[in-house]
Amino acid sequence: MPEGHTIHRLAADLHARFTGAVVSASSPQGRFADSAALVDGHRMTGTEAHGKHLFLGFDAARPGGAGAGPAGTRWVHIHLGLYGKFTVRDGEAPPPRGQIRLRLTDEGHYADLRGPNTCELITRGEKQQLHQRLGPDPLREDGDPAVAYERLARSSVAVGALLLDQKIIAGVGNIYRAEVLFRHGVDPYLPAKLLPRRTWDEMWRDLTELMAAGVAAKRIDTVRPEHTPEAMNREPRVDGHGGEVYVYRRAHRTCLICGTPVRTAEMFGRNLFWCPTCQPAHAPAAEAGSRRS
Template sequence: MPEGHVIHRLARTLEDRFLGQTLMVSSPQGRFAREAALLDGHQLACAEAAGKQLFLHFDLEDPRHIVFIHLGLIGKFHVKPWTEPVGAVRLRIATEDWAADLHGPQWCRLITEEEQDAALAKLGEDPLRADADPERLWPRVHRSRRSIAAVLMEQGYFAGVGNIYRAETLFRLGISPERPCSELSHEEFLAIWEDLVGLMAEGVRAGRIDTVRPEHTPEAMHRPPRVDDHGGEVYVYRRAGQPCWVCGEPIRTRVLNGRNLFWCPRCQHCP
Protein backbone atom coordinates (compact mmCIF):
# COMPACT_ATOMS: atom_id res chain seq x y z
CA MET A 1 0.00 0.00 0.00
CA PRO A 2 1.43 3.43 -0.88
CA GLU A 3 2.64 5.41 2.11
CA GLY A 4 1.53 8.98 2.70
CA HIS A 5 4.30 10.67 0.72
CA VAL A 6 2.99 9.01 -2.46
CA ILE A 7 -0.49 10.48 -1.96
CA HIS A 8 0.83 13.97 -1.19
CA ARG A 9 3.08 13.86 -4.25
CA LEU A 10 0.11 12.69 -6.34
CA ALA A 11 -2.05 15.57 -5.06
CA ARG A 12 0.64 18.07 -6.10
CA THR A 13 0.95 16.48 -9.54
CA LEU A 14 -2.82 16.58 -10.11
CA GLU A 15 -2.92 20.25 -9.17
CA ASP A 16 0.04 21.04 -11.42
CA ARG A 17 -1.63 19.43 -14.44
CA PHE A 18 -5.33 20.11 -13.94
CA LEU A 19 -6.01 22.93 -11.47
CA GLY A 20 -8.45 25.53 -12.77
CA GLN A 21 -8.99 23.85 -16.14
CA THR A 22 -12.27 22.65 -17.62
CA LEU A 23 -11.92 18.88 -17.50
CA MET A 24 -13.18 15.82 -19.30
CA VAL A 25 -14.20 13.41 -16.55
CA SER A 26 -15.27 9.86 -17.40
CA SER A 27 -15.33 6.28 -16.17
CA PRO A 28 -14.19 4.05 -19.05
CA GLN A 29 -14.76 1.00 -16.85
CA GLY A 30 -18.29 2.19 -16.08
CA ARG A 31 -18.31 1.69 -12.30
CA PHE A 32 -18.09 5.45 -11.63
CA ALA A 33 -20.00 6.59 -14.73
CA ARG A 34 -22.93 8.35 -13.04
CA GLU A 35 -20.68 10.33 -10.73
CA ALA A 36 -18.19 11.13 -13.50
CA ALA A 37 -21.00 12.54 -15.64
CA LEU A 38 -21.79 15.05 -12.87
CA LEU A 39 -18.16 16.22 -12.79
CA ASP A 40 -17.57 16.31 -16.55
CA GLY A 41 -17.03 19.83 -17.85
CA HIS A 42 -16.13 21.25 -14.44
CA GLN A 43 -12.86 22.43 -12.92
CA LEU A 44 -10.61 20.92 -10.27
CA ALA A 45 -10.56 23.36 -7.35
CA CYS A 46 -7.93 21.54 -5.27
CA ALA A 47 -6.40 18.15 -4.57
CA GLU A 48 -5.96 17.39 -0.87
CA ALA A 49 -4.05 14.53 0.71
CA ALA A 50 -4.60 13.30 4.26
CA GLY A 51 -2.68 10.24 5.35
CA LYS A 52 -3.21 7.63 2.64
CA GLN A 53 -6.44 9.23 1.38
CA LEU A 54 -6.98 11.66 -1.49
CA PHE A 55 -9.76 14.22 -1.85
CA LEU A 56 -10.38 15.93 -5.21
CA HIS A 57 -12.56 19.03 -4.91
CA PHE A 58 -14.52 20.17 -7.97
CA ASP A 59 -16.21 23.54 -8.51
CA LEU A 60 -19.80 22.26 -8.38
CA GLU A 61 -22.51 23.88 -6.30
CA ASP A 62 -23.99 20.42 -5.71
CA PRO A 63 -23.05 19.25 -2.18
CA ARG A 64 -21.54 16.04 -3.58
CA HIS A 65 -18.54 17.49 -5.37
CA ILE A 66 -15.54 15.76 -3.71
CA VAL A 67 -14.01 12.58 -5.12
CA PHE A 68 -12.75 10.47 -2.21
CA ILE A 69 -10.06 7.98 -3.25
CA HIS A 70 -8.17 5.32 -1.32
CA LEU A 71 -5.72 3.38 -3.49
CA GLY A 72 -5.49 0.40 -1.13
CA LEU A 73 -3.06 -2.40 -1.92
CA ILE A 74 -3.28 -2.47 -5.72
CA GLY A 75 -4.66 0.92 -6.75
CA LYS A 76 -2.72 3.15 -9.14
CA PHE A 77 -3.39 6.71 -10.30
CA HIS A 78 -1.19 7.53 -13.29
CA VAL A 79 -0.80 11.08 -14.63
CA LYS A 80 0.65 11.06 -18.15
CA PRO A 81 0.46 12.73 -21.56
CA TRP A 82 -2.91 12.01 -23.16
CA THR A 83 -3.42 8.55 -24.65
CA GLU A 84 -6.45 6.33 -25.06
CA PRO A 85 -7.38 4.63 -21.74
CA VAL A 86 -5.98 1.13 -21.28
CA GLY A 87 -7.48 -1.52 -19.00
CA ALA A 88 -10.14 -1.10 -16.33
CA VAL A 89 -9.99 2.65 -15.70
CA ARG A 90 -12.36 3.53 -12.86
CA LEU A 91 -11.89 7.29 -13.24
CA ARG A 92 -10.28 9.39 -15.95
CA ILE A 93 -9.57 13.10 -15.56
CA ALA A 94 -8.27 14.65 -18.76
CA THR A 95 -7.51 17.71 -20.84
CA GLU A 96 -6.53 17.68 -24.50
CA ASP A 97 -2.90 17.17 -23.45
CA TRP A 98 -2.91 15.22 -20.17
CA ALA A 99 -4.82 12.36 -18.56
CA ALA A 100 -4.98 10.87 -15.05
CA ASP A 101 -6.23 7.27 -14.99
CA LEU A 102 -7.31 5.53 -11.79
CA HIS A 103 -7.00 1.73 -11.72
CA GLY A 104 -8.06 -0.70 -8.99
CA PRO A 105 -8.65 1.60 -6.00
CA GLN A 106 -9.92 0.28 -2.70
CA TRP A 107 -12.64 2.88 -3.16
CA CYS A 108 -13.59 5.88 -5.31
CA ARG A 109 -16.65 7.77 -4.07
CA LEU A 110 -18.38 11.08 -4.60
CA ILE A 111 -18.96 12.67 -1.19
CA THR A 112 -20.04 15.90 0.51
CA GLU A 113 -17.91 18.25 2.61
CA GLU A 114 -19.60 16.87 5.73
CA GLU A 115 -18.60 13.33 4.72
CA GLN A 116 -15.03 14.50 4.15
CA ASP A 117 -14.97 16.06 7.61
CA ALA A 118 -16.12 12.73 9.06
CA ALA A 119 -13.40 10.85 7.17
CA LEU A 120 -10.71 13.27 8.33
CA ALA A 121 -11.93 13.01 11.93
CA LYS A 122 -11.01 9.31 11.92
CA LEU A 123 -7.40 10.04 11.03
CA GLY A 124 -4.58 10.92 13.37
CA GLU A 125 -1.90 13.53 12.74
CA ASP A 126 -0.30 13.54 9.28
CA PRO A 127 3.40 14.54 9.38
CA LEU A 128 3.05 16.07 5.91
CA ARG A 129 0.11 18.38 6.63
CA ALA A 130 0.61 21.96 7.72
CA ASP A 131 -2.27 21.65 10.19
CA ALA A 132 -0.75 18.67 12.00
CA ASP A 133 0.04 19.10 15.69
CA PRO A 134 2.13 16.43 17.45
CA GLU A 135 1.10 17.79 20.84
CA ARG A 136 -2.49 16.75 20.11
CA LEU A 137 -1.20 13.25 19.49
CA TRP A 138 1.25 12.91 22.39
CA PRO A 139 -1.27 12.29 25.23
CA ARG A 140 -2.98 9.51 23.25
CA VAL A 141 0.33 7.85 22.40
CA HIS A 142 1.66 8.14 25.94
CA ARG A 143 -1.48 6.52 27.41
CA SER A 144 -1.14 3.45 25.20
CA ARG A 145 0.38 0.26 26.58
CA ARG A 146 0.91 -1.08 23.06
CA SER A 147 4.33 -1.10 21.43
CA ILE A 148 5.47 1.93 19.47
CA ALA A 149 5.86 -0.32 16.40
CA ALA A 150 2.16 -1.22 16.57
CA VAL A 151 0.92 2.34 17.15
CA LEU A 152 3.04 3.84 14.36
CA MET A 153 1.03 1.76 11.87
CA GLU A 154 -2.34 2.94 13.19
CA GLN A 155 -3.79 5.58 10.86
CA GLY A 156 -5.83 6.93 13.76
CA TYR A 157 -2.53 7.97 15.36
CA PHE A 158 0.09 8.56 12.65
CA ALA A 159 -1.76 9.18 9.39
CA GLY A 160 0.22 8.26 6.28
CA VAL A 161 2.96 6.30 8.05
CA GLY A 162 3.46 2.80 6.67
CA ASN A 163 5.75 -0.15 7.18
CA ILE A 164 8.89 1.38 5.68
CA TYR A 165 8.78 4.66 7.58
CA ARG A 166 7.85 2.78 10.77
CA ALA A 167 10.89 0.51 10.59
CA GLU A 168 13.35 3.14 9.41
CA THR A 169 12.48 5.89 11.86
CA LEU A 170 12.73 3.56 14.84
CA PHE A 171 16.11 2.33 13.64
CA ARG A 172 17.44 5.84 12.98
CA LEU A 173 16.56 6.83 16.55
CA GLY A 174 17.76 3.60 18.17
CA ILE A 175 14.33 2.83 19.61
CA SER A 176 13.28 -0.78 20.08
CA PRO A 177 10.04 -1.58 18.25
CA GLU A 178 8.97 -3.43 21.40
CA ARG A 179 9.04 -0.31 23.62
CA PRO A 180 5.59 0.35 25.10
CA CYS A 181 4.35 3.79 24.15
CA SER A 182 3.74 4.54 27.81
CA GLU A 183 7.50 4.24 28.45
CA LEU A 184 8.49 6.74 25.76
CA SER A 185 9.60 10.15 26.95
CA HIS A 186 8.13 13.28 25.43
CA GLU A 187 11.54 13.98 23.87
CA GLU A 188 11.61 10.54 22.22
CA PHE A 189 8.10 11.02 20.88
CA LEU A 190 9.01 14.40 19.39
CA ALA A 191 12.16 12.91 17.87
CA ILE A 192 10.03 10.26 16.15
CA TRP A 193 7.64 12.92 14.86
CA GLU A 194 10.39 15.21 13.60
CA ASP A 195 12.20 12.35 11.88
CA LEU A 196 8.99 11.32 10.13
CA VAL A 197 8.35 14.90 9.01
CA GLY A 198 11.81 15.13 7.47
CA LEU A 199 11.88 11.69 5.85
CA MET A 200 8.36 11.92 4.42
CA ALA A 201 8.91 15.44 3.04
CA GLU A 202 12.01 14.16 1.27
CA GLY A 203 9.92 11.26 -0.06
CA VAL A 204 7.47 13.74 -1.58
CA ARG A 205 10.32 15.64 -3.20
CA ALA A 206 12.24 12.63 -4.53
CA GLY A 207 9.38 10.23 -5.24
CA ARG A 208 11.11 7.40 -3.33
CA ILE A 209 12.03 6.52 0.23
CA ASP A 210 15.67 7.07 1.19
CA THR A 211 16.48 6.88 4.89
CA VAL A 212 20.24 6.29 5.20
CA ARG A 213 22.44 9.09 6.41
CA PRO A 214 25.28 10.39 4.19
CA GLU A 215 27.89 8.17 5.84
CA HIS A 216 25.87 5.03 5.01
CA THR A 217 25.10 5.61 1.34
CA PRO A 218 26.48 3.14 -1.22
CA GLU A 219 29.04 5.74 -2.33
CA ALA A 220 30.29 6.41 1.20
CA MET A 221 30.45 2.71 2.12
CA HIS A 222 31.71 1.51 -1.28
CA ARG A 223 28.89 -1.02 -1.51
CA PRO A 224 26.42 -1.88 -4.28
CA PRO A 225 23.15 0.10 -4.27
CA ARG A 226 20.05 -1.61 -2.99
CA VAL A 227 18.08 -3.62 -5.52
CA ASP A 228 14.43 -3.89 -4.48
CA ASP A 229 10.99 -3.31 -6.00
CA HIS A 230 10.41 -0.58 -3.39
CA GLY A 231 13.61 1.24 -4.30
CA GLY A 232 15.49 3.63 -2.05
CA GLU A 233 18.37 3.15 0.38
CA VAL A 234 17.22 1.88 3.79
CA TYR A 235 18.69 0.50 7.00
CA VAL A 236 16.43 -2.41 7.96
CA TYR A 237 13.28 -2.66 5.80
CA ARG A 238 13.28 -5.95 3.87
CA ARG A 239 16.89 -6.60 4.86
CA ALA A 240 16.28 -9.57 7.17
CA GLY A 241 19.43 -11.63 7.71
CA GLN A 242 21.68 -9.01 6.11
CA PRO A 243 24.25 -7.13 8.20
CA CYS A 244 23.30 -3.83 9.78
CA TRP A 245 25.04 -0.93 8.01
CA VAL A 246 25.99 0.49 11.43
CA CYS A 247 27.01 -2.45 13.66
CA GLY A 248 27.09 -5.53 11.40
CA GLU A 249 24.51 -7.49 13.39
CA PRO A 250 22.04 -9.44 11.17
CA ILE A 251 18.74 -7.63 10.75
CA ARG A 252 15.80 -9.47 12.27
CA THR A 253 12.17 -9.75 11.27
CA ARG A 254 8.90 -11.02 12.65
CA VAL A 255 5.21 -10.55 11.95
CA LEU A 256 3.41 -7.94 14.02
CA ASN A 257 -0.32 -7.46 13.46
CA GLY A 258 -0.10 -9.06 10.04
CA ARG A 259 2.83 -6.96 8.78
CA ASN A 260 6.54 -7.76 8.68
CA LEU A 261 8.57 -5.82 11.23
CA PHE A 262 12.32 -5.27 10.72
CA TRP A 263 14.90 -4.09 13.27
CA CYS A 264 18.51 -4.41 14.42
CA PRO A 265 18.71 -6.17 17.80
CA ARG A 266 21.95 -4.39 18.73
CA CYS A 267 21.23 -0.82 17.60
CA GLN A 268 17.65 -0.98 18.89
CA HIS A 269 18.01 -2.91 22.11
CA CYS A 270 15.56 -2.26 24.93
CA PRO A 271 16.95 0.01 27.68
Protein backbone atom coordinates in the same frame (compact mmCIF):
# COMPACT_ATOMS: atom_id res chain seq x y z
CA MET B 1 0.20 -0.21 -0.19
CA PRO B 2 1.55 3.25 -1.06
CA GLU B 3 2.84 5.26 1.87
CA GLY B 4 1.74 8.81 2.56
CA HIS B 5 4.47 10.53 0.58
CA THR B 6 3.17 8.85 -2.60
CA ILE B 7 -0.33 10.25 -2.07
CA HIS B 8 1.03 13.75 -1.45
CA ARG B 9 3.04 13.44 -4.65
CA LEU B 10 -0.09 12.40 -6.53
CA ALA B 11 -2.00 15.35 -5.10
CA ALA B 12 0.76 17.71 -6.26
CA ASP B 13 0.90 16.18 -9.75
CA LEU B 14 -2.89 16.37 -10.18
CA HIS B 15 -2.98 19.91 -8.80
CA ALA B 16 -0.32 21.09 -11.25
CA ARG B 17 -2.17 19.70 -14.24
CA PHE B 18 -5.87 20.07 -13.46
CA THR B 19 -6.58 22.65 -10.75
CA GLY B 20 -8.39 25.60 -12.29
CA ALA B 21 -9.24 23.66 -15.44
CA VAL B 22 -12.62 22.43 -16.64
CA VAL B 23 -12.14 18.68 -16.51
CA SER B 24 -13.80 15.85 -18.37
CA ALA B 25 -14.50 12.92 -16.06
CA SER B 26 -15.58 9.45 -17.09
CA SER B 27 -15.57 5.89 -15.82
CA PRO B 28 -14.66 3.56 -18.71
CA GLN B 29 -15.06 0.60 -16.36
CA GLY B 30 -18.56 1.81 -15.46
CA ARG B 31 -18.34 1.36 -11.68
CA PHE B 32 -18.03 5.12 -11.03
CA ALA B 33 -20.09 6.32 -14.00
CA ASP B 34 -22.94 8.02 -12.10
CA SER B 35 -20.61 9.99 -9.84
CA ALA B 36 -18.20 10.83 -12.67
CA ALA B 37 -21.13 12.35 -14.57
CA LEU B 38 -21.74 14.75 -11.64
CA VAL B 39 -18.26 16.29 -11.93
CA ASP B 40 -17.80 15.93 -15.69
CA GLY B 41 -17.39 19.37 -17.25
CA HIS B 42 -16.83 21.03 -13.87
CA ARG B 43 -13.82 23.01 -12.74
CA MET B 44 -11.33 21.29 -10.43
CA THR B 45 -10.85 23.53 -7.39
CA GLY B 46 -7.91 21.75 -5.81
CA THR B 47 -6.40 18.54 -4.47
CA GLU B 48 -5.58 17.42 -0.97
CA ALA B 49 -3.88 14.50 0.74
CA HIS B 50 -4.26 13.27 4.30
CA GLY B 51 -2.25 10.18 5.07
CA LYS B 52 -3.16 7.58 2.46
CA HIS B 53 -6.36 9.38 1.42
CA LEU B 54 -6.57 11.58 -1.68
CA PHE B 55 -9.25 14.22 -2.27
CA LEU B 56 -10.08 15.94 -5.55
CA GLY B 57 -12.33 19.01 -5.33
CA PHE B 58 -14.76 20.11 -8.05
CA ASP B 59 -17.11 23.08 -8.21
CA ALA B 60 -20.63 21.77 -7.79
CA ALA B 61 -21.83 24.18 -10.49
CA ARG B 62 -20.66 24.17 -14.06
CA PRO B 63 -18.62 27.20 -15.14
CA GLY B 64 -20.77 30.31 -15.11
CA GLY B 65 -23.48 28.71 -12.98
CA ALA B 66 -24.52 29.25 -9.37
CA GLY B 67 -23.18 27.37 -6.39
CA ALA B 68 -19.46 27.69 -6.97
CA GLY B 69 -17.02 28.15 -4.12
CA PRO B 70 -16.05 26.10 -1.04
CA ALA B 71 -19.64 25.54 0.15
CA GLY B 72 -20.51 24.23 -3.31
CA THR B 73 -17.57 21.87 -3.70
CA ARG B 74 -17.95 18.16 -4.41
CA TRP B 75 -15.07 15.90 -3.48
CA VAL B 76 -13.87 12.68 -5.05
CA HIS B 77 -12.35 10.59 -2.25
CA ILE B 78 -9.77 7.99 -3.28
CA HIS B 79 -7.89 5.36 -1.28
CA LEU B 80 -5.60 3.24 -3.43
CA GLY B 81 -5.41 0.30 -1.04
CA LEU B 82 -3.07 -2.57 -1.94
CA TYR B 83 -3.62 -2.67 -5.68
CA GLY B 84 -4.74 0.77 -6.79
CA LYS B 85 -2.74 2.89 -9.23
CA PHE B 86 -3.32 6.46 -10.35
CA THR B 87 -1.22 7.43 -13.36
CA VAL B 88 -0.93 11.09 -14.38
CA ARG B 89 0.39 11.88 -17.86
CA ASP B 90 0.88 14.77 -20.25
CA GLY B 91 -0.48 14.55 -23.77
CA GLU B 92 -3.64 13.28 -25.37
CA ALA B 93 -5.37 10.39 -23.61
CA PRO B 94 -5.16 7.10 -25.52
CA PRO B 95 -8.24 4.88 -25.97
CA PRO B 96 -9.15 3.33 -22.58
CA ARG B 97 -7.52 -0.03 -21.93
CA GLY B 98 -8.09 -2.23 -18.92
CA GLN B 99 -10.22 -1.56 -15.89
CA ILE B 100 -10.12 2.24 -15.56
CA ARG B 101 -12.35 3.30 -12.66
CA LEU B 102 -11.92 7.04 -13.25
CA ARG B 103 -10.40 8.99 -16.14
CA LEU B 104 -9.76 12.74 -15.94
CA THR B 105 -8.79 14.75 -19.02
CA ASP B 106 -8.29 18.32 -20.08
CA GLU B 107 -6.35 19.92 -22.91
CA GLY B 108 -2.93 18.34 -22.72
CA HIS B 109 -3.25 16.02 -19.69
CA TYR B 110 -4.97 12.85 -18.53
CA ALA B 111 -5.08 10.72 -15.40
CA ASP B 112 -6.29 7.12 -15.06
CA LEU B 113 -7.29 5.44 -11.80
CA ARG B 114 -7.26 1.65 -11.64
CA GLY B 115 -8.09 -0.80 -8.88
CA PRO B 116 -8.57 1.55 -5.90
CA ASN B 117 -9.91 0.35 -2.60
CA THR B 118 -12.17 3.43 -2.51
CA CYS B 119 -13.40 5.84 -5.16
CA GLU B 120 -16.47 7.78 -4.09
CA LEU B 121 -18.11 11.17 -4.42
CA ILE B 122 -18.58 12.79 -1.01
CA THR B 123 -19.81 16.04 0.45
CA ARG B 124 -17.78 18.62 2.31
CA GLY B 125 -19.24 17.35 5.61
CA GLU B 126 -18.36 13.74 4.84
CA LYS B 127 -14.84 14.81 3.96
CA GLN B 128 -14.49 16.59 7.29
CA GLN B 129 -15.62 13.46 9.12
CA LEU B 130 -12.87 11.49 7.38
CA HIS B 131 -10.25 14.02 8.47
CA GLN B 132 -11.49 13.80 12.06
CA ARG B 133 -11.08 10.01 12.07
CA LEU B 134 -7.49 10.19 10.84
CA GLY B 135 -4.44 10.97 12.93
CA PRO B 136 -2.16 13.92 12.17
CA ASP B 137 -0.12 13.74 8.98
CA PRO B 138 3.56 14.83 9.14
CA LEU B 139 3.27 16.28 5.63
CA ARG B 140 0.27 18.51 6.35
CA GLU B 141 0.60 22.01 7.74
CA ASP B 142 -2.05 21.19 10.35
CA GLY B 143 -0.22 18.04 11.47
CA ASP B 144 0.20 18.21 15.25
CA PRO B 145 2.67 15.81 16.91
CA ALA B 146 1.09 16.52 20.30
CA VAL B 147 -2.19 14.97 19.14
CA ALA B 148 -0.42 11.79 18.03
CA TYR B 149 1.63 11.63 21.24
CA GLU B 150 -1.48 11.95 23.39
CA ARG B 151 -2.91 8.88 21.67
CA LEU B 152 0.34 6.96 21.97
CA ALA B 153 0.71 7.82 25.63
CA ARG B 154 -2.65 6.24 26.47
CA SER B 155 -1.75 2.83 25.08
CA SER B 156 0.36 -0.10 26.25
CA VAL B 157 0.37 -1.56 22.73
CA ALA B 158 3.81 -1.79 21.11
CA VAL B 159 4.87 1.48 19.50
CA GLY B 160 5.83 -0.43 16.36
CA ALA B 161 2.21 -1.48 15.93
CA LEU B 162 0.68 1.91 16.65
CA LEU B 163 2.87 3.71 14.11
CA LEU B 164 0.85 1.88 11.44
CA ASP B 165 -2.50 2.84 13.00
CA GLN B 166 -3.83 5.60 10.76
CA LYS B 167 -5.96 6.90 13.65
CA ILE B 168 -2.73 7.62 15.54
CA ILE B 169 -0.56 9.03 12.76
CA ALA B 170 -1.64 9.20 9.12
CA GLY B 171 0.58 8.28 6.20
CA VAL B 172 3.26 6.16 7.87
CA GLY B 173 3.61 2.73 6.30
CA ASN B 174 5.81 -0.27 6.89
CA ILE B 175 8.99 1.28 5.47
CA TYR B 176 8.85 4.57 7.36
CA ARG B 177 7.77 2.68 10.52
CA ALA B 178 10.83 0.42 10.47
CA GLU B 179 13.25 3.15 9.48
CA VAL B 180 12.23 5.89 11.91
CA LEU B 181 12.34 3.44 14.83
CA PHE B 182 15.84 2.39 13.79
CA ARG B 183 17.08 5.95 13.29
CA HIS B 184 16.05 6.82 16.85
CA GLY B 185 17.13 3.56 18.50
CA VAL B 186 13.61 2.67 19.62
CA ASP B 187 12.67 -0.93 20.37
CA PRO B 188 9.57 -1.62 18.24
CA TYR B 189 8.11 -3.68 21.10
CA LEU B 190 8.33 -0.79 23.56
CA PRO B 191 4.86 -0.06 25.03
CA ALA B 192 3.81 3.20 23.41
CA LYS B 193 3.03 4.84 26.76
CA LEU B 194 6.72 4.48 27.72
CA LEU B 195 8.00 6.38 24.70
CA PRO B 196 9.50 9.68 25.97
CA ARG B 197 7.91 12.83 24.59
CA ARG B 198 11.30 14.20 23.53
CA THR B 199 11.99 11.06 21.51
CA TRP B 200 8.59 11.29 19.85
CA ASP B 201 9.13 14.94 18.91
CA GLU B 202 12.45 13.99 17.30
CA MET B 203 10.81 11.11 15.45
CA TRP B 204 8.06 13.42 14.17
CA ARG B 205 10.57 15.96 12.86
CA ASP B 206 12.49 13.14 11.22
CA LEU B 207 9.35 11.75 9.57
CA THR B 208 8.47 15.21 8.29
CA GLU B 209 11.86 15.56 6.61
CA LEU B 210 12.10 11.98 5.33
CA MET B 211 8.61 11.96 3.87
CA ALA B 212 9.05 15.38 2.27
CA ALA B 213 12.24 14.08 0.66
CA GLY B 214 10.26 11.06 -0.54
CA VAL B 215 7.72 13.35 -2.23
CA ALA B 216 10.52 15.18 -4.04
CA ALA B 217 12.56 12.10 -5.02
CA LYS B 218 9.63 9.73 -5.69
CA ARG B 219 11.38 7.07 -3.60
CA ILE B 220 12.17 6.37 0.03
CA ASP B 221 15.74 6.99 1.19
CA THR B 222 16.42 6.91 4.91
CA VAL B 223 20.18 6.44 5.33
CA ARG B 224 22.26 9.38 6.45
CA PRO B 225 24.99 10.74 4.14
CA GLU B 226 27.72 8.82 5.96
CA HIS B 227 25.92 5.52 5.32
CA THR B 228 25.25 5.80 1.58
CA PRO B 229 26.82 3.20 -0.74
CA GLU B 230 29.36 5.78 -1.92
CA ALA B 231 30.38 6.77 1.61
CA MET B 232 30.64 3.17 2.82
CA ASN B 233 32.05 1.71 -0.40
CA ARG B 234 29.29 -0.89 -0.50
CA GLU B 235 26.90 -2.16 -3.15
CA PRO B 236 23.68 -0.18 -3.53
CA ARG B 237 20.39 -1.71 -2.56
CA VAL B 238 18.77 -3.91 -5.20
CA ASP B 239 15.07 -4.18 -4.39
CA GLY B 240 11.76 -3.53 -6.09
CA HIS B 241 11.01 -0.78 -3.58
CA GLY B 242 14.21 1.13 -4.38
CA GLY B 243 15.85 3.58 -2.02
CA GLU B 244 18.59 3.15 0.56
CA VAL B 245 17.34 1.91 3.94
CA TYR B 246 18.77 0.63 7.21
CA VAL B 247 16.57 -2.35 8.10
CA TYR B 248 13.46 -2.60 5.91
CA ARG B 249 13.57 -5.88 3.98
CA ARG B 250 17.17 -6.42 5.10
CA ALA B 251 16.40 -9.41 7.31
CA HIS B 252 19.47 -11.47 8.23
CA ARG B 253 21.82 -9.00 6.52
CA THR B 254 24.29 -7.15 8.68
CA CYS B 255 23.27 -3.82 10.14
CA LEU B 256 25.02 -0.93 8.39
CA ILE B 257 25.93 0.58 11.76
CA CYS B 258 26.93 -2.27 14.07
CA GLY B 259 27.14 -5.40 11.92
CA THR B 260 24.47 -7.33 13.85
CA PRO B 261 22.10 -9.34 11.64
CA VAL B 262 18.83 -7.52 11.11
CA ARG B 263 15.87 -9.37 12.58
CA THR B 264 12.34 -9.80 11.29
CA ALA B 265 9.07 -10.90 12.88
CA GLU B 266 5.37 -10.51 12.29
CA MET B 267 3.67 -7.78 14.29
CA PHE B 268 -0.09 -7.51 14.03
CA GLY B 269 -0.08 -9.03 10.56
CA ARG B 270 2.77 -6.94 9.10
CA ASN B 271 6.47 -7.79 8.73
CA LEU B 272 8.66 -5.91 11.16
CA PHE B 273 12.40 -5.29 10.70
CA TRP B 274 14.82 -4.06 13.37
CA CYS B 275 18.37 -4.30 14.68
CA PRO B 276 18.47 -5.82 18.18
CA THR B 277 21.73 -4.02 18.99
CA CYS B 278 20.90 -0.53 17.74
CA GLN B 279 17.36 -0.85 19.09
CA PRO B 280 17.91 -2.59 22.43
CA ALA B 281 14.98 -4.58 23.69
CA HIS B 282 12.72 -3.20 26.39
CA ALA B 283 11.26 -6.66 27.06
CA PRO B 284 11.71 -10.20 25.71
CA ALA B 285 10.33 -10.39 22.19
CA ALA B 286 8.00 -13.27 23.06
CA GLU B 287 6.41 -11.29 25.87
CA ALA B 288 6.19 -8.08 23.88
CA GLY B 289 4.83 -9.84 20.81
CA SER B 290 1.94 -11.29 22.82
CA ARG B 291 0.46 -7.88 23.64
CA ARG B 292 -2.85 -7.06 22.03
CA SER B 293 -5.05 -3.98 22.22
